[in-house]
Every structure is written in structure tokens, then in C-alpha cells.
Amino acid sequence: MKSHVRGMIFENIENQTLKTAFSSSNELAEKLKNENKKEVRKDHFTFIFDENGRILSDNSQYISNQHIATLQQNNINPPSIISLENNDMELLGLLVPLADGGMYFNAYNIQPMIQQTRIIPLMTGAGLLAIQLMILLISLPFSLHNLYRVNHIIEALEHYAKGKHSVRVDYKNNGDEFGQLGQEINLVLGRTQRLMGEVRDITSHVAHELRTPLTRLQHKLINISERVEGEELKELEQAIKETEQIQVLFRSIMRLSEVETGQVSHQKNKINAYEILHEVYEYYQPLAENYDIQLAIEASKKHFFYADKILIFQAIANLLDNAIKYAPESKVITLSIDSSLGNTFIKVTDQGKGIPDESLEFVTQRFKRLSSKNDVFGHGLGLTLIRAIASLHNGELILSNAQPGLCACLKLNSNEIN
Numbered sequence: 001m002k003s004h005v006r007g008m009i010f011e012n013i014e015n016q017t018l019k020t021a022f023s024s025s026n027e028l029a030e031k032l033k034n035e036n037k038k039e040v041r042k043d044h045f046t047f048i049f050d051e052n053g054r055i056l057s058d059n060s061q062y063i064s065n066q067h068i069a070t071l072q073q074n075n076i077n078p079p080s081i082i083s084l085e086n087n088d089m090e091l092l093g094l095l096v097p098l099a100d101g102g103m104y105f106n107a108y109n110i111q112p113m114i115q116q117t118r119i120i121p122l123m124t125g126a127g128l129l130a131i132q133l134m135i136l137l138i139s140l141p142f143s144l145h146n147l148y149r150v151n152h153i154i155e156a157l158e159h160y161a162k163g164k165h166s167v168r169v170d171y172k173n174n175g176d177e178f179g180q181l182g183q184e185i186n187l188v189l190g191r192t193q194r195l196m197g198e199v200r201d202i203t204s205h206v207a208h209e210l211r212t213p214l215t216r217l218q219h220k221l222i223n224i225s226e227r228v229e230g231e232e233l234k235e236l237e238q239a240i241k242e243t244e245q246i247q248v249l250f251r252s253i254m255r256l257s258e259v260e261t262g263q264v265s266h267q268k269n270k271i272n273a274y275e276i277l278h279e280v281y282e283y284y285q286p287l288a289e290n291y292d293i294q295l296a297i298e299a300s301k302k303h304f305f306y307a308d309k310i311l312i313f314q315a316i317a318n319l320l321d322n323a324i325k326y327a328p329e330s331k332v333i334t335l336s337i338d339s340s341l342g343n344t345f346i347k348v349t350d351q352g353k354g355i356p357d358e359s360l361e362f363v364t365q366r367f368k369r370l371s372s373k374n375d376v377f378g379h380g381l382g383l384t385l386i387r388a389i390a391s392l393h394n395g396e397l398i399l400s401n402a403q404p405g406l407c408a409c410l411k412l413n414s415n416e417i418n
Contacts, residue, residue, distance in 0.1 A: 005108050006081060009094045025049065025102025029056035043109040045091065051101030062089070071095055075103050082107075090114075149178045153185065164391065165193045211247065218243040259311070259388040266308040266392065273303040273337035273344070280316045281335060284324065291328045295320075298336035305337075305344040307393055307412055312346070315389045318382045319348040319408045327352020327405060346410040354401040364397060386410070 029048040048056040053068050067084045074082055075097050082105070084091040093107020152170065159167040168189060171182025218240060225236040277297045288295050316335070323333050327350035334349045355363060364383045386408075387397040395412040 005092050005110055005113070006094075008108060009081075009106050023099040025051070025056060025098050025100055025104075028098065028102075028104060032057055043112055045093070045105075045107050045109065047103075047105040047107070049103040049105070053103075056102075063091075067091075071103055071105060146178065149182075153178075153182060156189075157185070160189055165189070165196065214243055214246060218247070259385060259392055266311055268306045268308055268393075270304050271307055271309055271312065272301065273299040273305065274301040276309065276313060276316065277335045277337060280313065280320055283317065284320050287321075287324055288333070291324055293324060293328070293330050294332045296332055296334045298334060299338070303337060303339060303344075305339070305412060311389045311392065312410075315386045315410060316346060316348065318386050319410075322382055322408070323348050323350040323352070323406070326350075329353075330405065342413065344412045346412070347407055349402050349405060349407045351402075351405040354404065354406045355399065357401065360399045360401075363399070 025048055032046055032048055045059055045062055046057065047059065047063060049068065049071070050056055053072050055063065055068070063084070064086065067086075070084060071082065074080055074095055077097055079094055079096040082093060082095045084093075084107070088111075089109040090111045091107040092110045093105050096104040096106075098104055149171070156167050156169045168186045169182040171179050171186075221236055221240050221243065225233055225240065228236065274297065277299050281295050281297055285295060320333065320335065323330065327333070330351035332351060334347070336345075336347045336349070338345055338347075364387050366381060366384050383397065383399075390397045390410050390412070393412050395410060398409040398411055400407050400409070
């Protein structure tokens, strides 16, 4: 700003017709009166002083004695740029010594100019802020839409990982990256589901085809065992027992395949919570007594939920059977049903050692067991079947450590009929 004012001062002096009057302060003051009549800028001032520092122009109200003293101290050749300040103005001008000892001071009040220039960065900042807000308003809906699409993809993958293999990403193939990603994910999920279905079908088919010849083999072994004694009889009895275990495995595989593929006949009916627990209780009471375990029921006789009674009975029975076999040290095994936020929670809680947290997801997979067959007989399909039954009811199997013991929970929608 000050550099700009200096240029204005020199340009102003060039335009003025005072060059021949710089030898006399009085002559210069006389000519200045004529020049001031043409002056239109209110921030421009021209001062003439005689050799005694007395002002000869008619604008003495804009300059103080202190300012005059400052000018007199600097009234030496060559001409110099001087700045004079007070509360009302800041004069920046060129001080020219005159031949008779007087002074010529051509100045501008730069205070209004500085105030005006301060508006520029404010306006620039306001403009940039407005642009940023406009960009934000334009980009926010687009960003929220993309965030929704990302969350939808994550949610679909989470549901698929939990066993809901029919879930797909809902996408619009509008040519962008998210549409292409959704399309590719659906292709992968579809192929994976198809391969898993083929594996289940093959397993079920093999089990079905082997079941009949295995049954014939078992009958022949039984017939032969009736005609032998001693060590041969023991060997045949062991072989018969092995064939029975294989048949149990085949039946479990076929049952699991039926449930997972939805081919099993099922119909949701209104079930009384207490009654179904009591039926399981009566069925397993003798086995629990053999292990010196007390069975407890915690359920309201007024609570009802909708499910296939046969499948839910099988699921609860399998959970209770696991609790007795894998937690025989339990004093009490609790069967309970409660509800919350429209969901029914069927729980079987023992007092055993529980399952390591890192293995809670592992044990629900096919043929996965934490103990060997020598400890507890089984094929590792029980929890897989229970999870499939829960999935068929649009629910889930939740395993958690009760410290002590394990809590196996079937989460179902209380009011879902279809």
C-alpha cells in the first residue's frame, strides 16, 4: 500500500504546475490555492511552510506542531518520504526542501486505504468459505449415498458369514465402481453357495446310497453272531456297533442336509415355552439322574412363540444332550426361555468348563470337535444341525461362556409366523 502511495505522490507532482515555484514558499503557496480548487480527492493534502515553520496553506487543522517539528528535522536534501501519524489519520508524503528554507509536503491519508484493503482478505475468506460450503453441500449427499452402499455391502457379507447364504448385495449397475463391486460380490456369493450346495448334495447322496447296503451288512453280521461264540462273537459285536455308529452318522448327515437346504417338512405353530421345555425335561431326566445332574426349568407358562415344534424340540434336546455329555460335573443344568424386543431366547446353561473363546465359532462347523471320540462319542454335527435349525427359523445360535459353564442360546423372532 505504501509503495502504491509513493507512486501516486510522484505522479501528482508531475501533473502539478508548481515546478517553477519551488524557489519561494510564498509563491508556491499562492499557486497551490489555484491547484486546490481542482482537487477532488479528500485524502490528498498539500502543505507549504515558510522558513520559520509557519504553514502558508489553509489546511493547518490536519497537521500538529509536533508534526511540523518532525518535518523541520527532516528538511534536508534530497527530498524524502515522511510518515506522520495521529489518532485520526496517517499521512504518508514527500517532503521537498525549498530554496528559501521553507518546506513542501505532498501527502495522502493512507488510513482509509488500509481499512479498505483489510476488507479484501475478509471478502476473500468469506468467498472461500462460501465455496467450501457449496462444495460440502454438493458432495455430502453423494458421500452419504456411497457410505450407505459400503455399509450395505458390509452388512450383506456379515449376514453371509453368519450362515444366511441367500443374502445378496442390492446394487444398481450404473457403471460406477460400487455397482461393479456389488455385481462381482454377488457372483462370488452365488458361486460359493452353489458349490456348498453341491457338496451337501453329494454328501447326502453318498450317505443315502451307502445306508441300504450298510443295513444289509449289519443284519448279516447279526445273523452270523447268533451262530458263534467266544472271541469271534466279541469281534462281531464290535463290528455291529461300528455299523450302528456309521448309520447314526449317515442319518445325521441326511438330516442336516435336509434342514440346511430347507427340504425338511416344517411348519411354524404357536408353542408354549414352558410346555416344550418340560417335554425335553421329561425325556432327558433319566439320563441326567445317571450323571447326578439336576434339571431346572425357567420359563413363563404364559409365554408363546412361533416355530416348528419338532425341529425346536430336536434343537433343545441336542443342546441338553451336549450339556450332559460335555459337562458331567454340572450340579444343575438350566433350561430357560425368555423374550426381549420381539425376540425369544431359548437357553441351555451348564456348569462345566465351557469352551475357549477362540473356539466358539469353530465348534459350530461340520465335523469339528474339541474332544476325541474316545472321551465322548459324536461326529461333530450336533451344533451344526442346531445352527441350521436356527437359520431355518431366521434366527441364530449364540454360544457364550457363563463362567462357569457354557450358555447355548437359540435366538428366534417371537412373532414371526412365515
